[in-house]
Amino acid sequence: MTELLRVRDLRVDFGAGREAVRGVDLSIGRGETLAVVGESGCGKSLTALALLGLTPPAARVSGSAKLADTELIGRGDRELRRIRGDRVSMIFQDPMSSLNPTTKIGTQIAEVLAIHTSMSRSARLRRAVELMESVGITDAAARARQLPHELSGGMRQRVMISIALAGAPDLLIADEPTTALDVTVQAQVLALLRERTRDTALLFITHDMGVVAEIADRVAVMYAGRVVETGTAREVLESPRHPYTAALLRSVPDPDRPPTGDLPTIPGQVPAVGERIEGCAFRSRCARADDECGTAPELSGDGHVAACWHPHTGTRTEVA
Ligand SMILES: Nc1ncnc2c1ncn2[C@@H]1O[C@H](COP(=O)(O)OP(=O)(O)OP(=O)(O)O)[C@@H](O)[C@H]1O
Ligand SMILES: [Mg+2]
Structure with missing residues (x-):
């Protein structure tokens, strides 16, 4: 498989440690x-925002993120504006914050097309309706004349997907795009995203392991600003190595086992940004921690990697 995005040693720093x-x-x-x-709070959104040059002004971003041959880190605003939408685009949790409440849906999609194409105004409006149809919005011509609040949450998220894909980006980033939707609509939007990103790299941010199982080919588990485990979805979900991953999995229902009442939560808290971290950041919450964990572990393994001195070796059921 050709690697499309390669991020190395990405850091987002708010100063003073x-x-x-x-x-x-x-x-x-x-x-x-x-x-x-x-x-x-583990740094998922900031990681994504750094790729788009959209971190808060106080943040200093370093490291490398290459999209094909294009370095995304350290670019000027003008270049980044050109890259955004065209090469990379992003869908956020709340479409209302990205849509203009007083502009008709069709006009908003057409405005995006104006940035990325040289189509005439009428062609853009026609294309906007086609794009709405392509994401499963029925009666698209009539819907295109409506305002955002007249659409349901699921419909609005479909509109955002059509806008994000309008410029045919190589990479789509979706930050908790279905969290605000009910389960049925969430499943529909996930299916749409899967189908529409067959040829596009998709970076999908979520805190929901159930959603991971539905959408991911591979998984990166983040803790306190670092990746602590990566592997195929199957490896990570079925045989988690890092105790943090195992704990996250324990806090979602297992479809293969009968419900056992309340799901456990992970005791303790994610270290705050700026808190001094010595050794493994998870060690104060980890049942497997010992003196060795006073030294920070590096990611190790073959393909399926984890940053842990005492990783699990069994299946999910055995480690739970
Ligand atoms: N402008 C800022 N100044 C200082 N710290 C910040 C700023 N913005 C974010 N942070 C901190 O950076 C950490 C990571 O934030 P981020 O939004 O990436 O977390 P997240 O993993 O996306 O969490 P969530 O699941 O809640 O969206 C948080 O602890 C947050 O408080
Ligand atoms: Mg976030």
Whole structure:
């Protein structure tokens, strides 16, 4: 598989030792979906925003992110604006924050086309309706004349997907795109994303292991600004190596086992950004931790890698 995105030692630093992303490596092939998963605050969104040059002004970004041969880190605003939408685009959790509440849906899609194509105004509006149809919006011509609040959450997210894909980007980033949707609509939107990104690399951010199972080819588990485990979805979900991954999996229902009442949560807290981390960042919450964990473990393994001195070796059922 051709590697399309290659991220190396990506860091996002807010100054005075407040490093929120602490050296992330990722890679995604064409047509592949990588799910980035981890608890709130572990640096998933900042990692994605860094790829688009959209981190907050106070953040200093370093490292490398190559999309094919294009380096994304350290680019000027003008270049990044050209790359965004054309080569990389992003879908956020809440489409209302990305859509203009007072502009008709069709006009908003046409405006995006104006940036990326040389189509005439009427051609853009026709294309906007086609794009809406292509993401399964029925009665698209009438819908195109409606305002965002007149559409359901699922419909709005479909609109965002059509906008994100309008410029035929190589890489689509989706940051918790279905969290606000109910389960049935979530499944439909995931199916649509899967189908529409067959030839596009998809970086899918979620904290939901159930969603990971549905969409991912490969998984990167993040903890405290680092990737602590990566592998195929099957490897990571069925035989988690890192105790953190195993704990995340314990907190979602196992479809193969009867429900056993309340799901356990992981005791303790993710270290705050700027908190001094010595050794493995997970060690204060980890049942397997010992003195060795005072030294930070590197990712190790073959293909399926984990940063742990005492990784699990069994299947999910055995480690749970
Ligand atoms: N402008 C900022 N200044 C300082 N710290 C920040 C800033 N923006 C984000 N952070 C911190 O960086 C950390 C990582 O944030 P990020 O949004 O990437 O987390 P996340 O994994 O996406 O979490 P969630 O699942 O809640 O979306 C958080 O602890 C957050 O408080
Ligand atoms: Mg986030």
